[in-house]
Amino acid sequence: SVYRALPMCTCGTYQSVTKMAVSLLILSILVTSVLSQSCNIRDTDEGSVCVCNAKYCDTVPDLDVSTGKYQVYSTSKAKLGFYSTTGSFVENTDGEESSIIIDQDTKHQSIIGFGGAFTDSTGINIKLLPEGAQKNLIESYFGSSGIAYSLCRVPIGGTDFSTRGYSYDDVEGDDTLEHFALQDDDFDFKIPFILQAKALRNDNIKLFASAWSAPTWMKTNNDWSGIGSLKEEYYQLWADYILRFFEEYDKQNISFWGMTTQNEPIDGYLPKFFSKINSMGWLPSQMNEWIGENLGPTIRNSAFSDLKIMLHDDNRITLPVLLLLLDNEKTMS
Template sequence: MAASRAVVLLLLAAFCCSGLGAAEVSPCHPRSYGADSVVCVCSSDYCDFPGVLQAGPAGTYTSVTSSRDGLRFHVESGSFSQSPSNASVVVHVDDRYEYQAIMGFGGAFTDAAGITIDSLPEVTQEVLLRSYFSPEGLEYNLCRVPIGGSDFSTRPYSYDDVEGDVELSHFNLTLEDYRYKLPYIRRAKELSEKEFMLFGSPWSPPAWMKENGHFNGSGGLLKEMWQPWSNYFVKFVKQYEAEGAPLWGLTTQNEPLTGFEEDYPWNTCAWTAEDQRDWIKQSLGPALEEAGLRRLKLMVPDHSRNALPWYPATILEDPAAALYVDGIAIHWYRDDVIGASVMDETQALFPDRFLLYTEACDGSYAPPGERVVLGDWSRAEHYAYNIIEDLNHWSTGWVDWNLALDTEGGPNWAFNFVDSPVIVDKEKGEFYKQPMFYALGHFSKVLVPGSRRVYASVSSPSDTVSVTAFHNPADNTSAVVILNSGDAAEVVAVGVGVGGGTHFINVDIPAKAITSLLFAPPEADGESDTNNGVF
């Protein structure tokens, strides 16, 4: 195994580059499949890497752009100006006004992702993992793992399918964990130079613990199983940590409201907010505390915006339950119909709890045969718009769904196929970085954990330009991410407060493009405080 790993690393050295110019040295190998944009093809012979991005000297900036027309992490640099230059859009940034801190970005280690990655040659598997987790890749640091099976498994299962085993004496991890999840989690942790934070989410208890006796369908947890199910959480954490996969957090239940839907097709468990509140304070919280696991970040409800703010409020307004809950986990699936104002309401009610997007994917509502669309820029734009909106409404990060899927959008035992930022063609032994991959990278590469969101606004009227901005107090650098969803290029002037005035970054953003800016502010003329902006 050691010799095999050595060969892998030697082969990678032939094309893995780092440094500011890595995007030019290691560009996208594009391929069109007939959509409006391209995928970037990666194999054991070649793959593109964005490299390590750093802010230059004070008064300069680095811009990184991806576009529908084929740019992928295209890097340029420039200097601040005293005035906007023929700008069609003006953005104002003021880091005197700070909001939530970034926790991170990432994806999920599902069975399907592991099965798909495992189908590649060993060298190519390493390339894929480096593309996500290494300093020259997307630098993912916050990831999710299902506790047992999910729809993105090849079968419904739990860690104890022995009927009536309330003592959990038969509890054990499965082949899926040992072959398809744990090895890739351990390697991701090794590759990441950031703190690697992993959280677990259950889709369903063992079927015998549920009212309907099935993993899917409608029905909740039998009340007499509240304590065995809590003990199940503890056993999962301890076994994963014994296997070299320490946990940072847990969610109480994936999408608890789906368990009230008749004939729900895949793994679920219904929880009313009241029952989950009582279970947390009576069983789960004390079980975690007794096991010495209260250090884990516990999140509710792990559901879409239609559960905000009422579901977490029911739990957090009870002091005994609130004692055990650290954050509010959100999914993106109703975002197109439920506005972000519910996030503001939730944050205002519970300002001492973090909000975090814990699942998103595109293609789930597409017709059969269109769940995966290779080279679809609109899905990248959908991701970027959503991430900007969520960050601007208090989310501390954004966790994608499957890290990789096959060309059908699976495997998935319930046939719930979807798209993914990485699609694997096991027959060709290669994988494709979708436009969504780069959309995510425009945030994960420049928004460092600990960076705080700052005030940003688009002053010139624009229906097509969206923006979010962050300041990293650790090194006094800032990052601004701009989405141009329009069909025309825009000249954007980003005004940054310096001393008593404003300096500008003037940047051309192509049509249908995402640009990330990384910079240290220029020195103020005759001023010692370079961070105060007045507009």
């Protein structure tokens, strides 16, 4: 059948319009009254928002539709977030056909999930909140009453979202990774909140890891940022280092679905004047060799052999570089 949406109302007289206006005014007062009891409304240049605190945090209204009806969630300057409206469909009687066709046999790309990142700065800011507000905030992102994030990134070591540059083995020349160890930053700012998110999602969350930089002593410029890449003699050690990261997080009951090979490798070829974030440069030829000869075999022959290895974690302007990676048989195997 062909359907069209019913209008909200059909008002043909001044009296009807007046009654509707009064009704809407009363409804507005009632809604404002209810919200004021739970939501601490704050006006901003972008509209009104509810402040997340120990007593209240935004939730997503339950989906409540049946056959022939629809429900829409919207957020705008004029309304608070997750504003829910419902309506009904009826058969089209005006003779004009308007069809929505869903062809289940035609499939395009898959959506793996939606989410964010467990960075040091995220953990630092969450820890500044009272305990009740922390709980509500995590619930609003990962809980069943929230937006249910299901895909999240975890840095391997320090990033531009850290208060310092650090790695898991800053002992120069440690070729056996004897001194490899997770840092206080992991135990204070990342691991606790990852575990809370996992509990709220009943472990139904995909985590993927990304490295910003190897330890400085493994790099050509001996620095966290600036023009520098991984020294070739450390290709295998860097692969072993990443494997150790997965092993150490596994001891904390945190497993990973995937990883990217490098955060924004183009940044490692920018002078420090332009980019001061933790970075490490890779050319396509270098990345192909490292993945094919070192990282790939190391991961595939480990207890984490099902880990997804994702290429080209960078800005879209550098997509032509991806074609050079995809064209390499050893990298793609």
